[in-house]
Amino acid sequence: MTDLPTPAVPDLARIPGSTVSEAVAWLLAYYDVMVPWNYRSGTRCVKGAYRGLHNLQQLLAGCDCEKIDQSRKSNREIVTLAAPLAFGRSTQVFDLPRQRFSFGQRRFAGYRIPFFFVEGGVIKLYFLQPRKGTSPTYDQLAWWPPFISAIC
Secondary structure: OOOOOOOEEEEEEHOOOOOOOHHHHHHHHHHHHHOOOOHHHHHHHHHHHHHHOHHHHHHHHHHHHOOOOHHHHHHHHHHHEEEHOOOOOEEEEEEEOOEEEEEOOOOEEOOOEEEEEEEOOOOEOOOOOOOOOOOHHHHHHHHHHHHHHHHO
16 A cells, blocks of 8 residues: 555546556656645635635735745635635535545545535535646536535
C-alpha cells in the first residue's frame, strides 16, 4: 500500500477511464502538483457570510491566520469571489459532518460539502471547488447526482 492520499470525489470523477495507462498518467500528474495547504479558512469565512456577516474586509481578515503566503492569497481570493454572493440574503446555515465515499475494497474518498443553508424554505447545499482551468466537465458533473442523493 502507499501513503499517498486518495483523491477527493470531484478529482476521482475527473480521472479519464478509457485505458488504465491514461488513468495512471493522470494520477501521476495529480500527485506531482500537490500543494501543502487547503481552503478551510476561506470556506469558514464564506460560511460566516451566509450566517449574516456581510462585511468583506472582516471576512478577508479571517484568512490572515494562514502561515503560507500562497495559502493566504488563495483563501482570500475565494472569499473575495464567493462571500459577496451571500450579501443581502437571509439564510439559515447548518453544518454537515465530514463524510467519506466508499469505492472498492477498503477505499474511501473524501468529499467536502461543509454546510447547507435554507433560503426562502429551499435547502441548498454549499460546495466550493476552487479551481483554475481544471473544472469538471458536464459528463463528470453528471456522475454526482446519484452520489449527492445518497448523502442527503
